[in-house]
Amino acid sequence: MPSPDRIWTAALVVIGDEILSGRTHDKNIAQVAGWLQVQGIRLMEVRVVPDIEVRIVQAVNALRTTHDYLFTTGGIGPTHDDISVDAVAAALGVPVVVHPEARRILEDYYATRGGVSEARLRMARTPEGADLIPNRMSGAPGIKIGNVHMLAGVPHIAAQMLDALTGTLEGGAPLLSETVGGFIKESEVADILREVEQAHPNCQIGSYPFFREGQVGANFVIRSTDANDLRSCVDSLCEALAEAGFDFTPGGI
Template structure:
């Protein structure tokens, strides 16, 4: 159940599963959507991993991530084909059995009322590790599932987004991170040292520099992030003063 906002950071990781991602055939857009969603509700995303459709690799990554994060979100590998191994890997990681779940079978029968259409391949999508709760899939009925702090979702972006929307109310949220972006009108190397000094003086604020080109010239955006509004406002004022002084200095 949601517990509102906590002062201590709530962390999460993403495990993307699929040979098609590693080969470049399919582009991973799910991680970006999950990251944006977590940021909006104050959950710190600590890591994104991509692994192949190999059960041992999935188990190893899943056990590492779930041990050091409040939540782990997996995408991919819960379809009807032979290379969809995520459900079996999750069961192995938790040391539990797996079988066709009557609740999941009933959901699939809503999508495939003709018994002949609910073939062996489609029934694979009803194999759920023992003890897991189901994640509703309003798009195609085949559910995802949750086992302890691990949420297992589909890889198809439209389905993943729908599943994530049903998951968010279950999560323990943190204090959202606020951010401001300042245009430096300077090259990244020219502001590196004074920016380091500002960062050292404002430990409650994270300052990132992001170079870009405009009209063939290098420039930099500075992004300041913090959960403390007063600390963020103070650091912003200091950075703005730093940039003003640099622009006014003789070339």
């Protein structure tokens, strides 16, 4: 149920040496961010931390206490470098237990796939008191404990878990946005952007320059929780750009 008068916030901890080494390009930040927008929850901070327990504990504790929701991605698989469950349990001050329902899910899933080994049973471990987040793709569930939601690192599987969570978290009015863009140097419209934003206190305008096909340009993203205010701000911006003689494309380029 949306509570429009309150802003709901979230943070994300991305756990994994592979992101910090540059080997893997993270896809979960954008995925979690976009999903949260639709739930009416604002992603306020992301931290990417290595597979070192004390670092994960620090990040989890700094962020779970300052946001409505905390998400983590990565480190919940079957191998020795998957230490997120231990780290979150340590952060919360609870022991790690084998979750009976997770064990049953894994036993079912692996019944026709070679059986449950000790390594696979690692994926049934949760901090004590946790609920499970279903994962139709690979059996091993995500974990929800308090306001902490632990998702897989593999983007396809994380997406399944987000899907399972859709509609279960209380949020506020979604932040709406519209984009106007063009092959416009942002330095030439800086005054227009500032003035239009100042005239619409319930809206923010972000300017995102790019360099494409040998030309510079920018997209201007107008954001608001109120659809009417958003419309009015977009209209004012388009009028001001047209008056100053700029070519632009509603919807962005």
